[in-house]
Amino acid sequence: MTSDQGSREIDLTVTINGMEVRRRVPARLLLSDFIRDEVGLTGTHVGCEHGYCGACTVIADGDAIRSCSTLAVQVDGSDIRTVEDLASDGELTPMQQAFHENHAMQCGFCTAGFLMTLESVDPDDYREPEQVVELLSGNLCRCTGYQNIVKAVCSVWGVEGRRRDSQ
């Protein structure tokens, strides 16, 4: 089933959290598995593996993406950031600290995905609680009921006011 048009294995170069990684990988390797199994960064979690839950969210060239719905070969040449890149020397970012203080996580399975989505955007674009809720709609949490997550984000970004709906 091999064709002369393509190959099963590809040489890949990416920067992950500032570190250059070169590997020969199967074309079918998902970015999430590359990050976890090849590079050994297990902070990125894998839930649904079909683009719905957002647990696997990482940042590629500044944009939040689903690592489970992206082949590793698709990010050849890209700059990838994962949750391990947030805290430095054990010091939490203000958002991580706010998650901690607001009890915005219980099991923590979804947390890395939320944090990377939040890290990828410009807070100035999200000035209303509704906008924060809409931004977070691509990340599922089975534990918290979201209220504390929204509270944590609004506290860091200085978003005030009550939500008009309760979607």
Added chain:
Amino acid sequence: MKPAAFDYCRPASIDEAAAALASSDSAKVLAGGQSLVPSMNFRISQPSLLVDIRDVEGLDGLEVDQDGVSIGASVTQSRVMNSDEAYSAVPGLRRALRFVGHLQIRNRGTVCGSLAHADPAAELPALAMAAGARLTVRGPQGERTAAADGFYLGPYWTGLEQSEIITGVCFPAEAPGTVTVVDEIARRSGDFAVVGLAAAFDLEDGSVGGARLVSFGVSGRPQRLAAAEEAVRGFHAGAAGDGLYGAAYEDAADAVGDIHASGEYRREALGSLLVRTARAVSASNGGKAGAR
């Protein structure tokens, strides 16, 4: 939950991409991968060769001029959504895209990939029909163009041959007096529509002169609503909605039922959605209705 093995190539020119795609009848184009990779994870799709078009020269253009908005095959949904120039020429694009998945999906998913994928509940194919968009298609025999209206044949089924690539799409600039809106009913923000409507209304003095109305998520493909397009002529903000509701209900006779909603629910909801939309648009008299 992992893709089956396949060969992969990332050609630099459209000629090479077309040749690669023609080399095997189970070869597929890989654009953003936001529909294809999940379906490969489930092994619903097991292509032998993926032709990644991200490096193909000439496909990354997003051009806005007086004729409209031209979007190359590798342009992401986010890039179009964030373009103020694209929004002012074709407001329907941003109005449709805000319903497409979530930020993380739109950051990789392409406009042309959505048009090719032809999910019956997708917003962009319906908008393309309502707005009169044209696709540019490259195949082994060369280039052709195709109107979006007429391109959609059934669920995940279009007039595209396996060996053809959509290289771009052009949405004509919204004409003065026309208001294009996209609205839908979905379970949650970001989910596919249970019932959706893409509509371009031509307004004359606060009433509807004519309209191109397209449903999505209702039947197996985006569908022009012929009876409703007749019934909506002359509609104004104070008009009774019964006739329009009934026409849309008739147009949606082949609505499908699934775990989200029955076919009957979809027919009724489509009628309500259309009446609500036509009212809002005529009340605003061609102003800002639907702008969100």
